[in-house]
Amino acid sequence: MQTIYAADVFARLPKRTADSNKGSFGRVAAVAGSLQYRGAAALCCEGALRCGAGLVYLAAVEPVLQLVLTRTPECCALPCQTAPDGGITTEDAEAARRQFAESPAVLLAGPGLGGSAKRLLPVLLCAPWRAAVLDADALNALAAGTPGRLPPATVLTPHPGEMARLLGKTVAEIQADRPGAALACAKKYGCVAVLKGAGTLVAAPDGRLARNETGNPGLARGGSGDVLAGMLAALLAQGLAPFDAALCAVWLHGAAADRCAARESQLPMLPHDILQDLGALLGEQGL
Numbered sequence: 595m596q597t598i599y600a601a602d603v604f605a606r607l608p609k610r611t612a613d614s615n616k617g618s619f620g621r622v623a624a625v626a627g628s629l630q631y632r633g634a635a636a637l638c639c640e641g642a643l644r645c646g647a648g649l650v651y652l653a654a655v656e657p658v659l660q661l662v663l664t665r666t667p668e669c670c671a672l673p674c675q676t677a678p679d680g681g682i683t684t685e686d687a688e689a690a691r692r693q694f695a696e697s698p699a700v701l702l703a704g705p706g707l708g709g710s711a712k713r714l715l716p717v718l719l720c721a722p723w724r725a726a727v728l729d730a731d732a733l734n735a736l737a738a739g740t741p742g743r744l745p746p747a748t749v750l751t752p753h754p755g756e757m758a759r760l761l762g763k764t765v766a767e768i769q770a771d772r773p774g775a776a777l778a779c780a781k782k783y784g785c786v787a788v789l790k791g792a793g794t795l796v797a798a799p800d801g802r803l804a805r806n807e808t809g810n811p812g813l814a815r816g817g818s819g820d821v822l823a824g825m826l827a828a829l830l831a832q833g834l835a836p837f838d839a840a841l842c843a844v845w846l847h848g849a850a851a852d853r854c855a856a857r858e859s860q861l862p863m864l865p866h867d868i869l870q871d872l873g874a875l876l877g878e879q880g881l
Contacts, residue, residue, distance in 0.1 A: 595773060595803045595804065595805055596802075596803070596804045596805070597804070597805055597807060598796075598804050598805065598806045598807070598808075598841050598844070598845045600845070600849070602841065602845075603841070603842045603845045603846060604879050604881075606834060606838050606841070606842050607829075607842060607876075607879075607881060608646070608832045608833060608834070609881070610881070615648075616648035616649055617648055617649075618648060619646055619647060619648035619831065619832050620647055620648055620649075620699070620700065620724070620828075620830075620831025620832050620833065621647070621648060621649045621650075621651065621694075621697075621699035621700065621831060622642045622647045622649070622650045622651065622699060622700050622702055622824070622827045622828060622831050623651045623653070623690065623693075623694050623699040623700065623701055623702065623723075624638055624639055624642065624650065624651065624652045624653070624654075624702040624703075624705075624824070624827070625652075625653045625654075625682070625687065625690060625701070625702070625703045625707070625714065625718060626638050626639070626652065626654060626658075626702065626703070626704065626705040626706050626707065626820075627652075627654045627655070627658035627662070627705070627706040627707070628654075628655065628658070628679070628680040628681040628706055628707055628708045628710055629655060629657060629658075629676065629680035629681075630680050630706075630708050631705075631706030631707075631708055632657060632658045632661050632706065633661070633706070633817060633820075634705035634706025634730070634817065634820045635652060635654050635658050635661070635662050635705060635706050636658075636661055636662045636665050636666070637705070637817050637820035637821050637824065637865055637866060638702060638705045638729075638820040638821065638823050638824035638827075639652055639662055639666055639669050639824060640665060640666050640821070640824065640866065640869060641820065641821040641822065641823065641824025641825045641827075641828070641869070642702065642824035642825065642827050642828040642831075643666055643668055643669065643824075643828070644824075644825070644828075644869045644872055644873065645824065645825040645828035645829060645843070645846070645872070646828050646829070646832055647700075647827070647828035647831045647832070648831070648832075649670060650668070650669050650670065650824075650828075651669070651670045651671075651672055651690075651699070652669050652670070652671060652672060653672040653674055653682060653686065653687070653690040654671075654672070654673075654674060654682060655674055655675070655676040655680070655681070655682055656673060656674075656676070658706075659671045659673060672686075672689075672690050672693070674686035674687075674690075677710060677713075679708065679709050679710045679713070680708060680709075680710065681707055681708060681709070681710025681711075681713070681714065682710065682714065684713060684714065684717055687714045687717045687718055688717055690718075691717060691718055691720060691721040692721075694721060694723070695721055695722065698721070698722050698723050698724040699723065699724060699831070700723065700724050700725045700726065700727070700827050700830045700831045701718060701721070701723040701725070701726040701727070701745065701827075702726075702727045702729075702823060702824065702827040703715065703718055703726065703727070703728055703729070703732045704727075704728050704729040704730040704731050704732030704733060704823070705729055705730045705731075705819075705820040705823055706730070706731070706820070707730070707731040707732065708731055709731075710731075711730075711731035711732050711734060711735040711740075712734075712735040712738060712740055714735075715728075715732055715735045715736065715740045715742060716740055716741050716742045718742075719742030719743060719744065719745070720742065722745075723745040724745075724747065724830070724831070725745060725746075725747035725748065725749075725827075725830040725831075725836065726744065726745040726747070726748045726749070727748075727749050727751065727823050727826050727827045727830065728744075728748065728749070728750050728751070729750075729751045729819060729820070729823040730756075730819065730820070730823075733750060733751075733752050733756045733759070733760060734756065734759060736750075736760065736783075737756070737759035737760045738759075744783060744784065744785055747785075747830065747835070747836045748783070748785035748786070748836070749785060749786045749787075749788060749826060749830070749836050749839065749840050750779065750783060750785060750786070750787045750788065751788045751790065751819065751822065751823055751826065752779070752787070752788070752789060752790065753789075753790045753791065753819065754768045754769055754772075754789070754790075754791055757775055757776075757779060757787075757789055760779055760782075760783070761775060761778055761779060761782070763775070768789075769791075772789055772791070772793070772795055773795060773797075773803055775789060776788075776789040776795040776796070776797035776803065777797045777801065777803060779797065780797040780798055780799045781799050784799050785799065785836065786798050786799075786836040786837050786840050788826075788840050788844060790819060790822075790844075792809070793805050793806065793807065794806040794809065794844045794848070796837065796840045796841050796844060798836075798837045802837060804837075804841050806841075806844040806845050806848055807848075808844075808845055808847075808848025808849040808851070808852055809844075809847070809848030809849075809851050809852065810848075810851055810852055810855050810860055811860055812851055812854065812855045812859075812860030812861070812863040813847075813848070813851050813865070813868075815864070815865065816865075817864070817865035817866070818847075818851075818865045820865065821847065821865050821866065821868065821869065822843060822844065822847045825843045825846065825847060825872075826839055826840060826843040829842055829843055846872060846875065846876075847868070847872075849875055850868040850869070850871040850872040850875055851863070851868045851871070853868075853871035853874065853875060854867050854868045854870070854871045857871065
């Protein structure tokens, strides 16, 4: 098992040339948020924007879009009707999928979808996405046996509870052998798996395994994973391979959180607070 170091991360991050434009840094298509969980969409979209994606689209119901666009007007809205479960309609999910069929983007699905994920995920997975990040409720839908083929460059980002559902185990069993669980998940689903928690692990189907040592308990609150999912999707959109993108995202997320804790302390820090520190961290590297 390798440990992720700063040098590993900064050597992999894409550099911006003077003649680059928004099309040079890829597109993220987020399907996130619902009437119950509106903030998750705002956090993942801002994470994607702050980590360098050229364009970030959000397919969501109008109340979610209003919140997100107030915080980050840079986000491109794909307005959707509200289904009875509080998520977008299946027809709108199909329309969003078709919009990216000719020019594939990176799918970011799951944050804040709630119960609508089981209905939406099979529809979304039909598109030829460039890559995909499945988080939160999308993972629960996958664990429940939601049909659909995962895109070749997919990354799953479960916490221990979600990992337990994905593998049909208990949380205690997952925590007793975190490396084994991460590798088993990567092999079972044929994609990179990120097992979040103290000492976040990144596993690949070919047996590669990396451990992240940045981060602190200030991240232990709702919304932290949404920010990470957005950051990861942005790095995939910029052309990083799934294992490299995951390795970089978890290190940057934790390192920004460590700076935030030093600036504010762990108790009051909020998930979106770390994005200020992410900017400072990247700025020191001239990125």
